[in-house]
Amino acid sequence: MMIKTDAIILDVDGTLWDSTELVARAWTSTAHDNGFPDRIVTAEELKEQFGRPMDEIANNIFPGLDEKRLDSILKSCIKYENEVLHNDPCDMCFPGVVLTIRSLSKRIPVCIVSNSQSGYIELFMDKTGTADCITDHICFGDNGLLKHENISLVVKRNGFKNAVYVGDIRPDEEASRKAGVGFIHASYGFGTAESPDASISCFPELEDIIETDFQGQKELSEYSIRFLIKQALAARLNSYSPYSGFRVGAALLSADGRIFTGCNVENASYGATNCAERTAVYKAVSEGERRFCAIAIVGGTDEKLGMADPCGVCRQVLREFSVPEDFTVIVARSVDEYNKYTLAELLPHSFGPEFKDI
Numbered sequence: 001m002m003i004k005t006d007a008i009i010l011d012v013d014g015t016l017w018d019s020t021e022l023v024a025r026a027w028t029s030t031a032h033d034n035g036f037p038d039r040i041v042t043a044e045e046l047k048e049q050f051g052r053p054m055d056e057i058a059n060n061i062f063p064g065l066d067e068k069r070l071d072s073i074l075k076s077c078i079k080y081e082n083e084v085l086h087n088d089p090c091d092m093c094f095p096g097v098v099l100t101i102r103s104l105s106k107r108i109p110v111c112i113v114s115n116s117q118s119g120y121i122e123l124f125m126d127k128t129g130t131a132d133c134i135t136d137h138i139c140f141g142d143n144g145l146l147k148h149e150n151i152s153l154v155v156k157r158n159g160f161k162n163a164v165y166v167g168d169i170r171p172d173e174e175a176s177r178k179a180g181v182g183f184i185h186a187s188y189g190f191g192t193a194e195s196p197d198a199s200i201s202c203f204p205e206l207e208d209i210i211e212t213d214f215q216g217q218k219e220l221s222e223y224s225i226r227f228l229i230k231q232a233l234a235a236r237l238n239s240y241s242p243y244s245g246f247r248v249g250a251a252l253l254s255a256d257g258r259i260f261t262g263c264n265v266e267n268a269s270y271g272a273t274n275c276a277e278r279t280a281v282y283k284a285v286s287e288g289e290r291r292f293c294a295i296a297i298v299g300g301t302d303e304k305l306g307m308a309d310p311c312g313v314c315r316q317v318l319r320e321f322s323v324p325e326d327f328t329v330i331v332a333r334s335v336d337e338y339n340k341y342t343l344a345e346l347l348p349h350s351f352g353p354e355f356k357d358i
Helices: 020-033 043-049 054-061 067-087 095-103 120-128 147-158 170-178 203-209 222-236 276-286 312-320 353-357
Strands: 002-004 005-011 108-114 133-139 161-167 182-186 199-200 210-212 247-252 258-263 292-300 330-334 336-344
Touching: 002 161, 002 182, 005 147, 020 043, 020 170, 043 054, 043 095, 054 067, 054 353, 067 120, 067 199, 095 108, 095 120, 108 120, 108 147, 108 330, 120 133, 133 147, 147 161, 147 170, 161 170, 182 203, 199 203, 203 210, 222 247, 222 258, 222 276, 222 292, 222 330, 222 336, 258 276, 276 292, 330 353
Parallel strands: 002 210, 005 108, 005 161, 108 133, 161 182, 182 199, 292 330
Antiparallel strands: 247 258, 247 292, 330 336
């Protein structure tokens, strides 16, 4: 089953990685240090608890304590847990998680919402090197809100219209329903789901069932335009422009919803320089794409961004793989300041591949 969405929001434990062995070790040590010498916290025990707010987990692991004592132990557990997770070099991710997140982030916003303690999501991103792939993240420890409230928060502040949450246990499913988003069950994780919109048996399967809202769009939404501009801004940072100092980034949207980015690459022999737009097109064509529907372009010096309209050669290359009247060109300074044209406006009365049969 294909799931059409404009954003993927991910759970962490049981969905992206399994940290239970290390967390169990940390919580057991904390228990011993706080007057519970016989208390052994196990990974299996934690798998039944993960997904709940941290204060609820602590109350279940250490029942019968007064609020002040429980809060003190919880703070110690969190501190030691973060230290253990940070220092241990082991790879806790499920197979294919990092590569899949990187791939998905080129097509669609990827966010993380967890019931974890503050700093836990950042720890995941740091250990996996995926911070640049994550559009937004929030957890219970950051603001004290429950998972469904934080999912709603991420949806609202990013302007998502059709987001989906990926989690592994029934409380994740319940939180998704309360937040009004779709739910994909990670069946390889720690628990079950009642009636998910889709299920995956391994994380990379997300690639096969996600259909982005970019696909089939005749008219780009405001959100889609802003997302393309963000991708172009990020691509601009890779510009190789030692001669002009004019750095350009482009984000090209294919007809099937994939996004390909490019930057300008200059050369000591000036004629060998390649524009950002063509870098994106050639990258896409080399990966089998042939039809495109939009491109966002951002350019300027490090001191000031300007409206970097595509050159004539780039317009002609874009014409080769598009319908000019239906192809959107977005020239931007920022996500809030941009001009929008059709390629037909920028390249009127154009020559294209259909003329080869005349």
